[in-house]
Amino acid sequence: MSPQHDHCGAGGGALSTANVGLTRFAVVGSPNSGKTTLFNALTGLHAKTGNYPGVTVARYEGRTRLGEHGTVVVEDLPGTYSLDPISPDEQIVVDVLDTDHQNTRVDVPDAMLVTLNATTLRRSLGLLAQLQQTGLPICVVLTFTDDLSRRGGRLDIPAFTRALGVPVVTVVAGHRDGLADLRHVMARFDSWTSPVVPPPTDPAEVSAWVDSVLESSGYRLPAVDTRTHRIDSVVLHPVLGTAIFLLTMFVFFQTIFTVAAPLQDSVETFFGWLGGVVADHVHIGWLSAFLSQAVIGGVGSVLVFVPQIALLFLLIALLEGTGYLARAAFLMDRVMARAGLEGRAFVALLSSFACAIPGIMATRSLPSARDRLATMMGAPLMTCSARLPVYILLVSLLLPSDARFGLFNARGVVMFALYFFGALSAMAAAAVFKKLTARSGPMLPFYMEMPPYQVPRLKTVAAEVWTAASAFLRKVTSIILATTMVLWVLLNLPLRGEAEMAAAGVDTTDDAAVAAYVIDHSYAASVGRAVEPVFEPLGFDWRINIGILSSLAAREVFVATLGQVAAAENPEEPAQALREMTVQDGPQAGRTLFDAPTIAALLVFFMYALQCMSTVAVLRRESGSWKWPAIAFSYMFALAWAMAWLAKTVVGALV
Amino acid sequence: MIGIHAERVAGDPQAVRWVIPAGLLGVGRVRRAPGPLGAMFDAGTLTTGLAEHGALWLWVSAGSSWAAHGRAVQSALRAALEHPEQWVIDPAPGEVLARVTADLLDGSVGDFVRSHGGSARAELSDDGTVAVHLGGACEHCPAADLTLQQRLLGELRRRCPDLVEVDRGATRLTLALGAAPD
Amino acid sequence: MSSVSDRMRQREFRADAAGTPRITLAHLQRGQRARVVGYGEGIEDSAARRLFDLGLSPGIEVEMVRRAPLRDPVIYRVGDYEIALRREQSTAIHVDRVR
Numbered sequence: 001m002s003p004q005h006d007h008c009g010a011g012g013g014a015l016s017t018a019n020v021g022l023t024r025f026a027v028v029g030s031p032n033s034g035k036t037t038l039f040n041a042l043t044g045l046h047a048k049t050g051n052y053p054g055v056t057v058a059r060y061e062g063r064t065r066l067g068e069h070g071t072v073v074v075e076d077l078p079g080t081y082s083l084d085p086i087s088p089d090e091q092i093v094v095d096v097l098d099t100d101h102q103n104t105r106v107d108v109p110d111a112m113l114v115t116l117n118a119t120t121l122r123r124s125l126g127l128l129a130q131l132q133q134t135g136l137p138i139c140v141v142l143t144f145t146d147d148l149s150r151r152g153g154r155l156d157i158p159a160f161t162r163a164l165g166v167p168v169v170t171v172v173a174g175h176r177d178g179l180a181d182l183r184h185v186m187a188r189f190d191s192w193t194s195p196v197v198p199p200p201t202d203p204a205e206v207s208a209w210v211d212s213v214l215e216s217s218g219y220r221l222p223a224v225d226t227r228t229h230r231i232d233s234v235v236l237h238p239v240l241g242t243a244i245f246l247l248t249m250f251v252f253f254q255t256i257f258t259v260a261a262p263l264q265d266s267v268e269t270f271f272g273w274l275g276g277v278v279a280d281h282v283h284i285g286w287l288s289a290f291l292s293q294a295v296i297g298g299v300g301s302v303l304v305f306v307p308q309i310a311l312l313f314l315l316i317a318l319l320e321g322t323g324y325l326a327r328a329a330f331l332m333d334r335v336m337a338r339a340g341l342e343g344r345a346f347v348a349l350l351s352s353f354a355c356a357i358p359g360i361m362a363t364r365s366l367p368s369a370r371d372r373l374a375t376m377m378g379a380p381l382m383t384c385s386a387r388l389p390v391y392i393l394l395v396s397l398l399l400p401s402d403a404r405f406g407l408f409n410a411r412g413v414v415m416f417a418l419y420f421f422g423a424l425s426a427m428a429a430a431a432v433f434k435k436l437t438a439r440s441g442p443m444l445p446f447y448m449e450m451p452p453y454q455v456p457r458l459k460t461v462a463a464e465v466w467t468a469a470s471a472f473l474r475k476v477t478s479i480i481l482a483t484t485m486v487l488w489v490l491l492n493l494p495l496r497g498e499a500e501m502a503a504a505g506v507d508t509t510d511d512a513a514v515a516a517y518v519i520d521h522s523y524a525a526s527v528g529r530a531v532e533p534v535f536e537p538l539g540f541d542w543r544i545n546i547g548i549l550s551s552l553a554a555r556e557v558f559v560a561t562l563g564q565v566a567a568a569e570n571p572e573e574p575a576q577a578l579r580e581m582t583v584q585d586g587p588q589a590g591r592t593l594f595d596a597p598t599i600a601a602l603l604v605f606f607m608y609a610l611q612c613m614s615t616v617a618v619l620r621r622e623s624g625s626w627k628w629p630a631i632a633f634s635y636m637f638a639l640a641w642a643m644a645w646l647a648k649t650v651v652g653a654l655v
Numbered sequence: 656m657i658g659i660h661a662e663r664v665a666g667d668p669q670a671v672r673w674v675i676p677a678g679l680l681g682v683g684r685v686r687r688a689p690g691p692l693g694a695m696f697d698a699g700t701l702t703t704g705l706a707e708h709g710a711l712w713l714w715v716s717a718g719s720s721w722a723a724h725g726r727a728v729q730s731a732l733r734a735a736l737e738h739p740e741q742w743v744i745d746p747a748p749g750e751v752l753a754r755v756t757a758d759l760l761d762g763s764v765g766d767f768v769r770s771h772g773g774s775a776r777a778e779l780s781d782d783g784t785v786a787v788h789l790g791g792a793c794e795h796c797p798a799a800d801l802t803l804q805q806r807l808l809g810e811l812r813r814r815c816p817d818l819v820e821v822d823r824g825a826t827r828l829t830l831a832l833g834a835a836p837d
Numbered sequence: 838m839s840s841v842s843d844r845m846r847q848r849e850f851r852a853d854a855a856g857t858p859r860i861t862l863a864h865l866q867r868g869q870r871a872r873v874v875g876y877g878e879g880i881e882d883s884a885a886r887r888l889f890d891l892g893l894s895p896g897i898e899v900e901m902v903r904r905a906p907l908r909d910p911v912i913y914r915v916g917d918y919e920i921a922l923r924r925e926q927s928t929a930i931h932v933d934r935v936r
Binding site: 193195199204208215 | 725
Binding site: 081082084086119120121122123126127153203207221222224232233236237238239241242330331333334335337343444445446447448449450 | 884
């Protein structure tokens with residue numbers, strides 16, 4: 001599930017102080033009732049997201065204009081099957097609709113829009129019966145009526161309206177008319193009819209009430225969706241289905257590497273050209289260096305990823321829009337159950353291959369709060385695209401391009417191993433966290449609806465990809481840009497005078513030597529040396545240390561940092577400079593810095609460490625507090641250090 | 656479990672049309688009902704009950720409201736319907752037909768007529784027949800006959816399977832339930 | 838609103854303990870249909886409530902549609918939609934076969 005909303009928000013009465021005082025509508029309904037599509041259509045993707053106070057439940061609030069009747073607030077409540085809460089999500093719905101005002105955490109809405117899926121009315125009406133006990137004005141929004149008629153079902157809507165006693169508006173996704181009607185109806189919410197006698201509350205009586213309502217509305221059950229059925233007999237076939245699934249995964253991964261490559265090359269070329277333009281036209285030395293290294297280098301290193309990430313978001317949005325992801329979750333459920341998770345967690349972890357941020361947000365599709373948390377704690381261990389440049393750089397330092405491991409290209413094998421063990425570690429971490437949170441709530445029974453296959457609406461898919469990609473861009477660019485700029489400053493200050501350098505034996509006419517001296521004695525270097533005790537057992541020196549510290553903001557910065565340091569020593573051949581670097585002082589002086597054990601340690605360190613402030617921010621938002629991101633950061637740092645040391649020792653013994 | 660649900664009656668806040676399983680009770684005026692429902696009649700909370708083929712009209716007394724007694728009536732009615740043989744219903748075909756026709760003319764059929772500039776009214780005669788008159792723009796409308804025929808009759812027949820057409824004109828229809836009066 | 842939840846808490850769904858061994862949803866083969874009778878003792882209240890709210894209420898007809906390649910979960914058709922359940926849940930739902 002791709003992130004669909006812009007980010008902001010603090011918990012509390014209203015999500016945004018600007019919304020206080022406006023009329024509030026809550027959209028309520030079961031999952032798969034078209035609720036979120038309706039919410040998006042009404043609020044137009046400008047919704048604010050946040051968390052309900054103190055819980056791992058996402059909150060969405062937006063506004064919509066009702067013609068001349070002004071602006072109102074619309075809140076998308078978590079999908080719920082019943083007002084008998086068995087999960088924090090459903091407890092939220094109960095709390096929000098608490099007209100007895102026993103909860104003070106969130107505002108009670110002024111009216112409700114209840115989405116009912118016309119193809120699953122028998123079940124959906126049970127929820128409506130419960131909602132009608134709250135006494136709040138209700139308008140039923142009937143969805144999927146096109147699906148109903150396509151599958152041979154029938155419903156007499158005026159009779160249905162009379163039987164329910166509340167206004168009923170039909171809305172078909174993608175058609176504007178229904179929305180206009182709905183807005184007209186919303187404008188008059190204080191004159192909505194209510195049932196003259198509320199439906200019964202006893203479950204057996206409610207079932208009978210539902211039967212009566214559907215009977216007098218001439219409801220004819222839609223036939224089995226034969227199209228879906230036929231597709232599923234192939235897609236979920238034990239042999240064919242597994243093959244199709246593996247093929248889909250293969251295509252997915254090929255996209256990460258192969259398909260995006262030409263696009264990435266063009267972006268790189270563009271930035272190379274831009275760097276050249278700056279060098280030619282900006283003659284102020286430090287400004288030129290600043291622009292080309294910090295700004296263009298920094299921004300460029302992020303933008304190079306956009307084609308890849310956008311493509312991945314696109315694939316995921318398409319798979320989800322067709323309904324295939326539910327099938328993938330179904331096929332993978334048994335495997336995920338080994339880690340104490342469920343099939344839908346697979347989808348969240350899959351998204352994390354692009355970037356942990358959408359992966360963590362995809363955990364919203366998991367009904368169990370415990371599952372959500374466990375998956376969130378494991379997701380950052382999945383090999384995300386940001387690790388790729390680091391892996392590529394290090395692996396190329398480690399192995400020549402033609403090295404072979406048996407039949408296979410040695411570099412390829414190492415990359416595969418990194419991805420594989422990343423995924424394995426993610427599952428293991430999730431399993432551990434699932435066990436650790438055993439006391440925090442009842443075990444939710446597993447159930448998953450299999451929605452019918454649909455042709456994904458291109459506009460929706462495009463909108464999802466755009467929102468996800470732009471959110472990623474905005475967040476990451478600001479952090480990476482800020483970090484590379486700060487880093488550049490720290491690497492190039494304090495400025496050294498000629499006399500001082502001459503006294504240290506540096507040839508002041510040699511630009512490279514000057515640059516190297518400045519970096520060696522910069523603020524950044526002091527910080528790098530200060531943390532040496534921590535990283536020395538892993539074989540890292542102060543240069544790698546600065547790289548790691550800066551990569552805590554975002555992993556890509558590591559490559560940019562090493563690039564700056566190497567380019568200072570050898571502007572023509574920075575890669576060569578890296579190969580030739582030696583440890584400068586201390587007990588290991590003289591050793592090649594990037595030797596096999598150190599590279600192995602570095603690779604493993606990057607595999608496990610949580611080095612992405614954006615991920616920390618998303619963890620904070622999705623889990624509702626700082627506790628969990630702090631735990632994630634600490635455990636991953638400790639794990640990274642330990643595993644890196646292990647790698648160094650093992651490789652050191654082998655080599 | 657017997658399924659019932661309540662529908663509002665336009666223009667009459669003391670009345671509720673309870674949709675019940677079709678054919679369960681006879682058609683006519685309720686004289687006696689079993690259980691707590693009967694008690695509510697006895698106590699005067701419910702004043703009248705009129706049974707159609709697939710629904711039961713109940714009127715609550717002028718001093719009370721459905722907000723106060725709705726839930727109680729709902730459970731009492733459900734319980735009472737478990738014993739249809741204990742109900743006593745006096746045949747009142749004319750009254751029931753008049754009530755159903757009025758309901759339709761207040762609702763969907765009447766809306767259609769009025770949207771075209773016409774008017775419709777129903778009259779209960781002493782012989783138990785109901786005469787429906789179309790007026791206004793309908794008087795000169797070539798489709799008036801069709802309107803009466805398809806819309807009104809069609810809807811009426813669905814709700815009153817015993818419907819009998821006694822007489823028909825261009826803008827006038829006379830109907831009865833059950834056997835036509837002599 | 839809390840009053841609604843309180844009213845809900847008086848619900849009772851357990852299958853009448855008649856002592857007769859019943860077949861469960863887990864026993865159904867592909868294409869077989871059955872009517873839900875009640876829930877067994879093997880699941881928690883919250884799980885039973887959730888299954889009821891999902892539409893697996895007594896009297897409803899279900900059909901076993903297909904299994905996952907690894908034997909679990911299983912897709913059942915309940916009324917007008919399909920739902921996947923694990924063995925853990927399906928063994929707790931008692932049914933009567935329908936021809």
